[in-house]
Every structure is written in structure tokens, then in C-alpha cells.
Amino acid sequence: PPEPEELIVALQNLENAASSDAEVREKIAKLPPEVSEITKLEALTTAQQGRDLLVQVEAASSLLDDYNSRLQEELKERKRVGNMVSEFLSAQRELLAQAEERLEQYYEKLEKMKGMERDLRSHIAALPDIPVLPGSGSGLDALPRGGDLFR
Numbered sequence: 001p002p003e004p005e006e007l008i009v010a011l012q013n014l015e016n017a018a019s020s021d022a023e024v025r026e027k028i029a030k031l032p033p034e035v036s037e038i039t040k041l042e043a044l045t046t047a048q049q050g051r052d053l054l055v056q057v058e059a060a061s062s063l064l065d066d067y068n069s070r071l072q073e074e075l076k077e078r079k080r081v082g083n084m085v086s087e088f089l090s091a092q093r094e095l096l097a098q099a100e101e102r103l104e105q106y107y108e109k110l111e112k113m114k115g116m117e118r119d120l121r122s123h124i125a126a127l128p129d130i131p132v133l134p135g136s137g138s139g140l141d142a143l144p145r146g147g148d149l150f151r
Contacts, residue, residue: 004088007081013077014077017077017078018067019074027063031060031063035056
């Protein structure tokens, strides 16, 4: 999958694509009707008018060929970026599923730990209350040592 920075750059590059080139689209829109309408040929009366029209048609054709090439390149780029976005989203969904699974495992461990804490608190509460240990001035004799037991 692509890195987020790579995807951002690719998406930003699409903002400067041919389809958003207002200047060229405006030039195309302002082409004289003589270059695109066959019926206008009937209005030609001289060879010079024909040559002038030929120059206009060739310029318009060149402009349109260039613009169409740029549009085709843009289409390829949009498909490539679309695939990148798809791969990126797929990878993000997979990462999300993994994170959710880890989170569920942590919740289970947390519940187990809370159960152990409850059991420990219950056990501590069930222990007898011995304020003073023997041998620390309570008047009780200290426990014998291991070696003294077998003499």
C-alpha cells in the first residue's frame, strides 16, 4: 500500500490536471465556428480564405490533440491514484481490524486482572485481623528454630 504522503502528493497533482485547465478549455470554447462546422465551408469565396481557414483548423487541431493527450494522461493518472486509494483504504481497514482485535485482547486481560484484584481483595478481607505479631513484645514466646525442634 502507498504511504500517506505519497497518496497526498498524487491527489494534489490531480488538482493541476488537464480537466481543470480553464485557460485551454476557454480557448477551445472560443474557437470560431468555421473550424468545426462543415456548413461554413460553403461561405468561402477565395483561395486565401481557404488557406486562412486551413491555418485556423490546423491550430485548433493541434490545440485539441494536445488537450486530448493531456486528458488521456490524466485519466491514466486518475486510475492509478484510484488504485492507490483503494489499496490504502484496504490496508487501513486491515490495520483497524488488527487494532480492534488487540483492543479486545487488552479488554479481556483487563477484565481478568480486575477479577484477580477482586479475588485478592476478598482474600485479604477474609484474613484474620492480627494487630501484633508474636515475638514483638506481645508476651508470646517466639517460635523455635528448625534445629531446636529435633534436639
